Amino acid sequence: MGYILIILFILILVLVLTNIRIVPQSKAFVIERLGAYSTTWSVGIHVKFPFIDRIVHEVSLKENVLDFDPQPVITKDNVTMEIDTVVYCQITDPKLYTYGVDRPMNALENLTATTLRNIIGELELDETLTSRDVINTKMRSILDEATDPWGIKVTRVEVKNINPPKAIQEAMEKQMRAERERREQILIAEGKKQSEILIAEGKKQSTILEAEAQKEAAIQRAMGQAQAIREVQTATADGIKMIREAAADDAVLKLRSLEAFEKVADGQSTKIIIPSDIQNMAGLVTALSEVGKATKK
Numbered sequence: 001m002g003y004i005l006i007i008l009f010i011l012i013l014v015l016v017l018t019n020i021r022i023v024p025q026s027k028a029f030v031i032e033r034l035g036a037y038s039t040t041w042s043v044g045i046h047v048k049f050p051f052i053d054r055i056v057h058e059v060s061l062k063e064n065v066l067d068f069d070p071q072p073v074i075t076k077d078n079v080t081m082e083i084d085t086v087v088y089c090q091i092t093d094p095k096l097y098t099y100g101v102d103r104p105m106n107a108l109e110n111l112t113a114t115t116l117r118n119i120i121g122e123l124e125l126d127e128t129l130t131s132r133d134v135i136n137t138k139m140r141s142i143l144d145e146a147t148d149p150w151g152i153k154v155t156r157v158e159v160k161n162i163n164p165p166k167a168i169q170e171a172m173e174k175q176m177r178a179e180r181e182r183r184e185q186i187l188i189a190e191g192k193k194q195s196e197i198l199i200a201e202g203k204k205q206s207t208i209l210e211a212e213a214q215k216e217a218a219i220q221r222a223m224g225q226a227q228a229i230r231e232v233q234t235a236t237a238d239g240i241k242m243i244r245e246a247a248a249d250d251a252v253l254k255l256r257s258l259e260a261f262e263k264v265a266d267g268q269s270t271k272i273i274i275p276s277d278i279q280n281m282a283g284l285v286t287a288l289s290e291v292g293k294a295t296k297k
Contacts, residue, residue: 019048021055028094030057040094059094063155066105070163071113073120075128082163083120087112087143088156096151104150108143112157115142125164132159 022045023029029041033053048055070084087108091097101107119138120128128135136157144154164172 015050016047019050019053021046021048026061028059028061028091029055030059030094030098032056037095037099057094057098059091059097061091061094063088063090064105066108066112067160068109068112070161071116073117075120075123075125077124079125079168080165081125081128081168082161083116084160085112085116085139086158086160087154088158089147089152089154091151092153093151096149098151100150104147104152107150108147108152108154111143111146112139115139115146125168129162129164132162135159 021029021041023041023043025043027043029046031038031041031048031053033049037056038053066087066089068085068087070082072080072082074080089108097104116135116139119135123131123135136159140154140157143157147154
């Protein structure tokens with residue numbers, strides 16, 4: 001009898017230990033009791049009833065990254081291309097994820113493919129190649145709304161690669177090459193234009209500086225001539241003042257006038273008009289000169 005109790009105790013202990021579960025971080029266990037949903041275990045230690053409760057699904061609450069294969073799509077202008085996408089999602093409700101749809105990730109892949117075809121079908125080729133942000137935003141919004149009943153939260157969608165047909169790629173390369181050549185020619189023309197503008201500006205500045213220099217030289221010459229005239233006039237005025245202060249008589253003044261006419265006579269003038277009073281003075285000077293010579297003899 002004692003052995004039977006020991007065996008029963010060991011069996012009960014083993015049964016209890018085997019039904020103790022520890023739920024780790026970022027995990028959730030979905031529990032059914034007698035075939036119906038009972039509860040969801042979160043992080044911690046839990047005990048289930050033997051033969052009554054069972055763990056239906058162990059759900060990871062981490063964010064999943066789903067890299068789907070390229071999907072053939074047709075644009076609005078009937079160009080067939082292949083596009084592959086990356087979907088970032090997270091399970092927010094383990095119960096809905098378990099009971100909402102069969103094979104949720106496979107359903108999400110098919111939903112992504114059909115949504116991508118619908119969006120690309122509304123865009124032309126050029127818009128498809130340049131509107132990745134628009135495509136990503138629309139797909140995330142549509143997928144997130146559609147996967148709510150499945151307990152899945154779509155956090156981000158990225159268009160990974162867009163592969164147009166080879167003929168389209170060659171045409172695009174030719175177009176890009178022509179565009180680069182056009183930009184190169186524009187840059188060369190702009191460079192020549194700027195160079196000519198700079199040369200013209202240099203000539204203009206040189207002409208302005210030269211004109212300023214000539215103007216300054218003319219001003220300096222005029223100032224020099226004016227200064228010379230002022231000095232001559234000042235000297236003349238000083239001479240007249242000195243003569244007046246010396247109280248020179250008419251004979252002296254006439255003699256000075258005669259000396260002035262002597263200098264005039266040395267010039268290129270062919271006709272000189274001498275006043276009568278100076279003529280008389282000239283005769284007197286000549287007579288005095290002859291008397292001086294006779295006396296010396």
